[in-house]
Amino acid sequence: MASVPSLAATVNQRVSDALSAALPEAAAVDPLLRRSDRADFQANGMLALAKKLKGNPRELAAQVVAQLPAGEVIKDIEVSGPGFLNITVTDEAILSTLAARAADDRLGVPYAEEPGRTVIDYSQPNVAKEMHVGHLRSTVIGDAIVRILEHRGETVIRRHHIGDWGTQFGMLIQYLIEHPHELDHESDTANGEGEAAVLYGGAAAVSYGGAAAMARLNRLYKASRAVFDSDEEFKTRARNRVVRLQAGDQETLDIWHKIVDESKIYFQAVYHQLDVEIRDEDVVGESAYNDDLPQVVKELEESGVAVRSDGALCVFFDDVKGPDGSPTPLIVQKSNGGFGYAATDLAAIRDRVSALHADTLLYVVDARQALHFKMVFETARRAGWLPEGRPDAARQLAFGTVLGKDGKPFKTREGETVRLVDLLDEAVDRAATVVREKAQDLTEEEIAERAAQVGIGAVKYADLSTSMSRDYIFDLDRMVSLNGDTSVYLQYAYARIQSIIRKAGDRKPVAHPELELAPAERALALHLDEFAETLAGVAESYEPHKLAAYLYGLASHYTTFYEHCPVLKADGEAAVENRLFLCDLTARTLHQGMALLGIRTPERL
Numbered sequence: 106m107a108s109v110p111s112l113a114a115t116v117n118q119r120v121s122d123a124l125s126a127a128l129p130e131a132a133a134v135d136p137l138l139r140r141s142d143r144a145d146f147q148a149n150g151m152l153a154l155a156k157k158l159k160g161n162p163r164e165l166a167a168q169v170v171a172q173l174p175a176g177e178v179i180k181d182i183e184v185s186g187p188g189f190l191n192i193t194v195t196d197e198a199i200l201s202t203l204a205a206r207a208a209d210d211r212l213g214v215p216y217a218e219e220p221g222r223t224v225i226d227y228s229q230p231n232v233a234k235e236m237h238v239g240h241l242r243s244t245v246i247g248d249a250i251v252r253i254l255e256h257r258g259e260t261v262i263r264r265h266h267i268g269d270w271g272t273q274f275g276m277l278i279q280y281l282i283e284h285p286h287e288l289d290h291e292s293d294t295a296n297g298e299g300e301a302a303v304l305y306g307g308a309a310a311v312s313y314g315g316a317a318a319m320a321r322l323n324r325l326y327k328a329s330r331a332v333f334d335s336d337e338e339f340k341t342r343a344r345n346r347v348v349r350l351q352a353g354d355q356e357t358l359d360i361w362h363k364i365v366d367e368s369k370i371y372f373q374a375v376y377h378q379l380d381v382e383i384r385d386e387d388v389v390g391e392s393a394y395n396d397d398l399p400q401v402v403k404e405l406e407e408s409g410v411a412v413r414s415d416g417a418l419c420v421f422f423d424d425v426k427g428p429d430g431s432p433t434p435l436i437v438q439k440s441n442g443g444f445g446y447a448a449t450d451l452a453a454i455r456d457r458v459s460a461l462h463a464d465t466l467l468y469v470v471d472a473r474q475a476l477h478f479k480m481v482f483e484t485a486r487r488a489g490w491l492p493e494g495r496p497d498a499a500r501q502l503a504f505g506t507v508l509g510k511d512g513k514p515f516k517t518r519e520g521e522t523v524r525l526v527d528l529l530d531e532a533v534d535r536a537a538t539v540v541r542e543k544a545q546d547l548t549e550e551e552i553a554e555r556a557a558q559v560g561i562g563a564v565k566y567a568d569l570s571t572s573m574s575r576d577y578i579f580d581l582d583r584m585v586s587l588n589g590d591t592s593v594y595l596q597y598a599y600a601r602i603q604s605i606i607r608k609a610g611d612r613k614p615v616a617h618p619e620l621e622l623a624p625a626e627r628a629l630a631l632h633l634d635e636f637a638e639t640l641a642g643v644a645e646s647y648e649p650h651k652l653a654a655y656l657y658g659l660a661s662h663y664t665t666f667y668e669h670c671p672v673l674k675a676d677g678e679a680a681v682e683n684r685l686f687l688c689d690l691t692a693r694t695l696h697q698g699m700a701l702l703g704i705r706t707p708e709r710l
Contacts, residue, residue, distance in 0.1 A: 108215030109205045112194055112634050113138060113146065115178060120148050120190065123172035128158075128165070136190075144181075144191035145631060151188040162188025197618040199630045200683070204616035206634070207690050212697060214637045216258035217644070223254060224262045224457045227469035228376075228383065231268035232368040232390070233277055235323045236375050237522040238515050238579070239471070242504045245568045245703065247469040248381045249649040250502070252701045257644045262461055265383060266453065267372075269365050269390035273326070275347030278360045279339070280329030319371040322364070351395060365390070378529050380561050381703060394452035398444045401452045405437060410487045416440030420484045425476070435480040447481055454485045454499065464492055465500070467647065472503035472574065502647055505576035507568075515579050528579075529561065535585045536560030539593065543710055551709075558705040559585065559593055566592030569702050570653035590657045592704055595695060598660040600710035602692040605672055606685070612678075614685035625669040629662040629687055636694050640701075649702060656698045663691050 110118075120136040134154050141147035151169065155162035166188040173182055181193040206213035227247020230236045247263075254261050332339050349357045369388065376383045402418055405411035411420045419434035427433045437448050457463045468478060478501040485491050485499065492498045509515045515523050537556035544552055563584040570590060571577040587593050606614075622630065632655075639655040642648075672684040696706045 108637070109202065109209060109213030111213075111638055112178075112198060112202050112631070113140075113638065115198075115202075116146055116192055116194060117148075119173060119179065120150075120169065120192070123169045124150070124154075126172040127168035128154075130158075138192075140631070140635075141191060143185065144183075144193045145627075146192040146194070147185075148190040148192065151190065155188060166190055196620065196622045196627070199622065199627065199634070200616045200618040200620070202634055203630055203686075203690060204618070206636075207614075207616065207686065207693075212636060212690075212694060214256070214640055220258040220260065221464050222260045222262070222462060223465040223467060224264055224461055224463040225251060225254075225467040225469065226264045226266050226453075227251075227467075228381075229266045229268065229470075230368075230372055232365050233273070233322050233326050234268075235319055236372065236525040238507050238525060238528055239522065240525055241379075241507060241528070241564070242568055242573070243469045243471070244376070244379060244381055245565050246502065246504060246573055246649060248703045249565075249569055249652075249701065250467065250469070250647055252703060253640070253644050253649065253652070256640070256701055259644075262457075262463065263384070263387040264453070264457070265388045265390075267388055267390040269368075270392040270395060270449070272344065272347055273330075274350060274361055274364070275345070276329045276333045276343040277326055277364070278350070278357055279343045279346040280325065280332060281360060283339075283342075284328075319368070322368070365392075375525055375529075378526065378557075378561070379565075380557075380705065389453075391446075391449045394449050394456065397452040397456065398448050401448055401455065402438050402444075405451075405484070405488055408488060410484060411437050420480065420487075422480060422483065425480060435477075435484055437484075446477070447484075450478075450481045451485060451488075451490075454481070455488075455490045458490055458492065464495070465498060466491075468499070468501045470501055470503065472505055475501060475503055500647075502573060504573040505571075508576050508578045510578060510580055512578065529564065532564045532581055532584070533557050533560035535581050536563060536593075539585050539587065540710065543587075543597075547709065555707050555710060558707050559596060559710070562592040562596060562699075562704040565702065565704055566595070566653060569649045570657070572648070572650050592699070595656055595660045595699060596704075596706055597710050598663050599692055599695045599699075599706040600708065601667065602663070602688045602695075603708045605688055606692070609673060609681075609685055612673075612681060612685060614687075614689040615679075615682040616686045617679045617683045620679060620683050623670055625662075625666040626684070626687060629659075629666045629691065632659055632662045633687075633690055633694055636698070652698055652702060656695060656702075659691065659694060659698075663688075 117136055117138045120138060121134075124131045124134055124136060131154055135150055136148040137150040137153075138146050138148045151162045151166045154160075155165045158165075163184055166184040169190065170182050170184060173179060175181065178194055178198045179192060180195040183191050185191045225247055227250075228240060228244035230240055251261050251263060329343075333343055334340075346357060350361055369385070372388075373383065402411075405420070406413075406418060411418045413419075414434065417436050417440045418438040419436055421432050421434045425433050435447050436445055437451065438444055454466065457466055470478065482491070482499040482501075507515045517523055533556050536559035537552060540547070540552050540555045540559055544555075547555065563581075567577065567579070567584045583589070584591055585593055587597055635655065639652060643652045666687065670684055672688060673681060675681045675684050699706050
């Protein structure tokens, strides 16, 4: 089905046509139409046009009104203030437009006219380390943007640039080889984790699976770091182990593969709990670009984009300086021949544009890495690896920090970073309490299922309803509240509608354009009509919080409608069907919008 023009688009076109008729020289002028509290819409474009033409804006507005007779779309139009047009549309136009939306599986949301090809880099956990609260934002924001772009018809290629390479692996592997006694696993097997030591030709590694096993691997990592920092001889052996890893030494690779593979199993368990799909083929870590690094260095040096400085290969920028005012370069290759994050990130850009044919690269990464990515993107532009004429071809979607109630970065009482699995478990436990209090006819199994949907939804929504560039306070009590701007409030609105529809039985939702709408019906209907335009704006700006704000507004309008407009007890069967229609379209819009945020909408709560 073709996309359904919104009422705003229809009215905007009518005003634009009237402007052209009144003043042919104003054919290209934007009427500047927006929603208004004084009427349904207000057009403000006459002020700027009158200033440009050195005319009277109220007189110009009156000329436009003369060209805009009332009819099937516009019920009333008046000139206000210095030349604003206050426009009220007919109930018939509202319901007819919504009926067209309801007849479409996509609710009238069009596909992009020229869909692009986007590679999005998000959720970048580190191998051999537990995922913590810092990974939450990248994962949740990235997943929502993927869903929104794909719904729009874009080709989206996911990339999870996991940390699976570098010095820390030489350190950990060397420690595992030298400390086989650390692999005593009896306590974990007693807990059913099935953790077992596996020997590779005399070298030790561990088969890890499950959160407890990952916690042990995390402890081993910390132990190896302590030795690395305190023992210079071990540090030398660990660095030599990195060289053997990069050179493809079989013993070293076997241990490395085991660590990576078992870390991925742990990651998938966390993603499953977070209700996010991460496909194995989308996990492309730092190691995948190892063989490309010499060519990256060669091309940058031969083109003059990078130069040698004290033995290191560097890229300099006029506007990037250290505290002392001296230039701070992007180091692509260290003086000892090693490669850092910059080289890997540049190799990834080169691959994503040349091999994956991306026209847009998105990076959902902590705001604290803004300078690094600014330098990396500029280096890639100078090297000619990004599409020409597209200054926004590579873009960091920078997100703020998750804070505790004290306004400081979220930590445990011991000062440790909060584990993501602990945070999610607590959210589900809190949600179970809320669901159980509301549950009337749910079994314990159903309560557990709803608790997961409500708890995880609460965590996601708290993140996604905040502008990603801002920090936000992680407060589970507020997140699982039935009141205020929370996912539980939206989920409860959806479940309430489903209850009404079940009680309606055989009575069907039908739009009756000839019926007069009550104020609460009009407000709900006009908000419903904004769904497609809201989604288009969100997809263009990569701002999921604007979709969350729209959905909260929708649930709020529905609550007012529910309080003032009886549905099944409305006067007359046509009124019942009309209000059922508004209920049904609201539910479908809530369901679709929440799904695009990665949040479930239970049928019963």
